[in-house]
Amino acid sequence: MTSPPNPPPPNPPSAQPRYPVRVDLPAHANGGPNGDTPDYPGDPISEPYATLTAVAPAPELPSVPMTAERLPRWAGWAVPLGFTLGGLLALPSGISPGLVLPVVMIVSAAFIYLWSRSVEGARYALDRLVTAIVTSAFLIAMIPLVSVTWTVVDRGTGRFDWDFFSESMRGIVGAGGGGYHAITGTLIVTALACVISIPIGLLCAIYLVEYGKDNRLSRWLTFFVDVMAGIPSIVAGLFAYALFVHISGPGVRMGIVGAVALSVLMIPVLVRATVEMLKIVPNELREASLALGVPTWRTIAKIVIPTSLGGIAASVTLAVARIIGETAPLLITLGITTGTNFNPFSERMATLPVFAYTQNQTPGIARNGMGPPGFDRAWTAALILIMIVMALNLLGRLIARLFAPKTGR
Amino acid sequence: MAKRIDVDQLNIYYKDFLAVEDVSMNIEARSVTAFIGPSGCGKSTLLRSLNRMHEVIPGARVEGKVVIDGQDLYAPNVDPVGVRRSVGMVFQKPNPFPTMSIRENVAAGLKLNGTKLRKATIDELVERSLVGANLWNEVKDRLDKPGAGLSGGQQQRLCIARAIAVQPDVLLMDEPCSALDPISTLAVEELISELRQNYTIVIVTHNMQQAARVSDRCAFFNIAGTGKPGKLIEMGPTQKIFSTPSVKATEDYISGRFG
Ligand SMILES: Nc1ncnc2c1ncn2[C@@H]1O[C@H](COP(=O)(O)OP(=O)(O)OP(=O)(O)O)[C@@H](O)[C@H]1O
Numbered sequence: 261m262t263s264p265p266n267p268p269p270p271n272p273p274s275a276q277p278r279y280p281v282r283v284d285l286p287a288h289a290n291g292g293p294n295g296d297t298p299d300y301p302g303d304p305i306s307e308p309y310a311t312l313t314a315v316a317p318a319p320e321l322p323s324v325p326m327t328a329e330r331l332p333r334w335a336g337w338a339v340p341l342g343f344t345l346g347g348l349l350a351l352p353s354g355i356s357p358g359l360v361l362p363v364v365m366i367v368s369a370a371f372i373y374l375w376s377r378s379v380e381g382a383r384y385a386l387d388r389l390v391t392a393i394v395t396s397a398f399l400i401a402m403i404p405l406v407s408v409t410w411t412v413v414d415r416g417t418g419r420f421d422w423d424f425f426s427e428s429m430r431g432i433v434g435a436g437g438g439g440y441h442a443i444t445g446t447l448i449v450t451a452l453a454c455v456i457s458i459p460i461g462l463l464c465a466i467y468l469v470e471y472g473k474d475n476r477l478s479r480w481l482t483f484f485v486d487v488m489a490g491i492p493s494i495v496a497g498l499f500a501y502a503l504f505v506h507i508s509g510p511g512v513r514m515g516i517v518g519a520v521a522l523s524v525l526m527i528p529v530l531v532r533a534t535v536e537m538l539k540i541v542p543n544e545l546r547e548a549s550l551a552l553g554v555p556t557w558r559t560i561a562k563i564v565i566p567t568s569l570g571g572i573a574a575s576v577t578l579a580v581a582r583i584i585g586e587t588a589p590l591l592i593t594l595g596i597t598t599g600t601n602f603n604p605f606s607e608r609m610a611t612l613p614v615f616a617y618t619q620n621q622t623p624g625i626a627r628n629g630m631g632p633p634g635f636d637r638a639w640t641a642a643l644i645l646i647m648i649v650m651a652l653n654l655l656g657r658l659i660a661r662l663f664a665p666k667t668g669r
Numbered sequence: 670m671a672k673r674i675d676v677d678q679l680n681i682y683y684k685d686f687l688a689v690e691d692v693s694m695n696i697e698a699r700s701v702t703a704f705i706g707p708s709g710c711g712k713s714t715l716l717r718s719l720n721r722m723h724e725v726i727p728g729a730r731v732e733g734k735v736v737i738d739g740q741d742l743y744a745p746n747v748d749p750v751g752v753r754r755s756v757g758m759v760f761q762k763p764n765p766f767p768t769m770s771i772r773e774n775v776a777a778g779l780k781l782n783g784t785k786l787r788k789a790t791i792d793e794l795v796e797r798s799l800v801g802a803n804l805w806n807e808v809k810d811r812l813d814k815p816g817a818g819l820s821g822g823q824q825q826r827l828c829i830a831r832a833i834a835v836q837p838d839v840l841l842m843d844e845p846c847s848a849l850d851p852i853s854t855l856a857v858e859e860l861i862s863e864l865r866q867n868y869t870i871v872i873v874t875h876n877m878q879q880a881a882r883v884s885d886r887c888a889f890f891n892i893a894g895t896g897k898p899g900k901l902i903e904m905g906p907t908q909k910i911f912s913t914p915s916v917k918a919t920e921d922y923i924s925g926r927f928g
């Protein structure tokens with residue numbers, strides 16, 4: 261750094277290459293090196309280094325120790341556990357659990373922060389505090405999920421029997437009957453919604469990413485997709501209903517109307533997710549394909565889509581999971597019926613969410629010491645819906661993993 | 670097979686930014702031409718405009734002529750897809766298709782072009798291309814394994830095999846060895862020397878020794894400052910450019926005294 265490099269000895273004429281870069285000329289290059297060129301005037305090597313001698317020493321920085329006192333390993337889980345036990349012991353005295361939980365969380369966080377600060381120093385203490393806050397937030401967020409799952413499983417298993425999967429509500433007044441007609445209806449309407457929205461959504465996303473490339477139309481499309489994503493589901497239902505009133509007259513109730521309403525909700529979800537998936541396909545792959553003389557549409561079909569297929573399939577399943585539980589639009593467009601209807605182009609159709617809703621509204625009369633039979637049927641319908649959504653989520657992950665590009669050897 | 674390229678008064682733009690100004694040059698058939706010059710002087714830009722890959726970037730356009738064997742690439746009736754079939758390209762970063770096996774990667778150009786070929790023909794072309802790219806011995810036992818599982822140097826040779834499988838007339842290479850170790854670099858350089866017999870090759874490189882080793886002719890580009898367009902300073906036989914360049918800037922650059 262401080263001493264200048266030794267100046268090289270002056271070049272003996274035409275004995276050494278004239279440049280510091282040593283080049284071995286290939287045999288195929290025309291001619292050979294000629295010695296009759298004038299000698300290089302300056303000293304090419306030492307000149308660029310001349311400026312390096314003037315560098316001042318860097319100012320000294322405070323040194324950071326490489327070892328630090330730490331809390332015992334068990335501190336992270338033992339402290340919250342201890343305070344939770346304390347909170348549980350306090351429960352019999354009549355304090356509400358809703359108060360105990362936040363108190364336990366706050367006291368544990370404060371305790372571990374202060375303890376850590378006195379032993380480990382400010383940086384580790386802050387780390388522990390943030391860990392405590394994030395963990396608490398996670399636990400609080402889990403409460404509704406666990407509680408819903410627990411309640412639905414608890415109450416839904418009562419009618420989770422063969423009859424529920426094989427019988428409709430036709431002619432049923434009291435207990436008995438089932439949700440067969442609602443299950444088939446949900447499957448038919450959702451499948452129809454997929455048939456409508458998957459092509460539209462995928463093609464729209466492909467246009468936005470592959471062809472639109474930020475032109476005016478694609479910017480407007482993106483804007484409208486975002487607006488569409490904010491449409492309340494009841495409005496989507498009203499739209500589909502109004503649309504079909506123009507075609508089939510007032511009071512129309514058909515599976516297809518519900519499917520259109522669900523498509524309005526599904527398309528923006530699908531477009532947004534697919535756009536993200538297509539955007540993460542590296543541009544180099546498109547260029548590599550185009551440079552081979554492959555037309556754009558084949559590049560998209562054979563390179564871009566296969567590369568992002570896992571992500572696209574996962575977004576489709578998640579979009580389906582998103583709409584399969586919609587109630588309001590289906591209540592308007594499909595209504596409810598007691599019998600099984602396989603034809604989405606005529607008459608009313610039952611679906612699981614609407615079935616759960618109506619069973620809850622008109623549960624029937626309690627008899628023989630049992631509660632109203634409609635409540636049980638509503639819970640079971642809800643349980644089946646949750647199971648379908650969970651299965652779709654798992655399926656989405658499975659698909660994403662199966663189709664992910666392989667890099668292994 | 671090999672074809673010569675004549676570039677005539679070419680201006681290359683990104684939207685309103687003039688990246689390369691007024692380049693005129695002749696690239697000989699069956700020879701290796703090297704583009705050298707400082708970063709940002711428009712070597713890649715010019716290279717990409719030789720097979721109409723430049724226009725893939727939104728807002729990018731070109732003025733002037735690029736004539737390959739008498740056909741102006743930028744004439745209105747020219748199909749860029751056809752141009753790219755006869756002018757292949759190898760990129761700086763190896764970019765095998767991740768969803769495809771080694772065999773499928775090499776055959777990608779043949780299959781995706783929509784040419785109907787029998788499987789035996791494709792297999793033969795795959796083997797010839799891999800042999801041509803000096804990769805056959807390393808991968809012949811695992812042709813059905815993913816192409817992305819190869820090492821960086823092997824991936825780059827796989828990309829070269831993929832490019833020569835469609836039998837282009839011209840091969841453009843943008844710093845093909847910049848991500849490779851010396852041994853892979855040597856393999857690629859040997860490959861370039863062999864390919865010279867059948868192809869017209871244009872290679873961009875920052876490695877002076879490499880330019881001197883592999884090229885027959887050399888073009889030096891320079892840029893007056895940031896925001897200014899890059900220009901062709903001089904072009905000639907490599908031996909002459911490296912020993913007696915006619916412009917001072919070329920001499921400075923080659924001798925490592927640039928900037
Ligand atoms: N996609 C792009 N959009 C706008 N400007 C670009 C784009 N790509 C390159 N440029 C500009 O064009 C000029 C030439 O770039 P180019 O990539 O051709 O340089 P290069 O000579 O290949 O440099 P390097 O040796 O670093 O690869 C630069 O000023 C660069 O900023």
Ligand SMILES: [Mg+2]
Nearest residue numbers: 712713714843
């Ligand atoms: Mg470049």
